[in-house]
Structure formats: structure tokens, C-alpha cells
Amino acid sequence: MLVKDIMMRDVVTVSPFDTLRDALSLMKTHNLKCLVVEQQDPHDAWGLITYTNIVKTIVAENGDIDLINVYDVCAKPAIGVGESLDVRHVAKLMTHNIVKRVLVLEDNRLVGLVTMDDIVGTVLDLLE
Secondary structure (H helix, E strand, O other): EHHHHHHEEOEEEEOOOOOOHHHHHHHHHHHHOEEEEOOOOOOOOEEEEEEEHHHHHHHHHHHOOOEEEEOOOOOOOOOOOOOOOOOOHHHHHHHHHHHOOOEEEOOOOEEEEHHHHHHHHHHHHHHH
């Protein structure tokens, strides 16, 4: 099975200059646990920000979610894979790097997102 067979294609992005409140609002609106952080130019890296990153930052720094920007908290660069890669390799990559999400890129253009939940769900479906 390939990444393109299980990836989420409708990915929600956020500007690195948005506040954490903006990011949380997007997550709530779309019922998501992470957002992809946009590039600043075509040669820039993509990033990821998660609900957990935001909560940890707020707690650790007694932060005001209106004063902290996404770029202060996000993981950048995010790990990216191609859509023609076998899902087994992606699972190994994610396990080795202890990440739950990877971007799917084509020539540094965002085409999707794969989560560990997507992979586990696919494996469970195959076992039924």
C-alpha cells in the first residue's frame, strides 16, 4: 500500500505569523489536532504545530496565546515523504523519529498528510 492510498488530502494550513489563539481556533473549527505551518517562500520548509505543542507552551511559559506566534512553537522543518512511498517505510520512519505525523510533498509542494492513526487504521482494516 502506498502513501497516496491513505493520506489526508484536505490539509488545513496556518501562517507562522498567526497567534496561538488563531491556530487553536482553526483546530477547533476543523476538529483537528494539528495544522501545517505554511512556507514563507517556495524554497522554505513546511512546519507542523500540534495541540500538544500549544498547550505545553502555554503551561510552561504562562503564555498569553495572543502574544505568542505559531513560529515560536511549531516544529520546522517537518518530515516529508513522497506519495509513492510504501506505507511500511513511512511507519518505520515515523517510529524511528518518534513522530505521529508526516507531510506528503511533491517537489516541496504540500499534497497531503499522513498520521500514525491513518497507518494503524489501514493495518486494522486489512486484518479484518
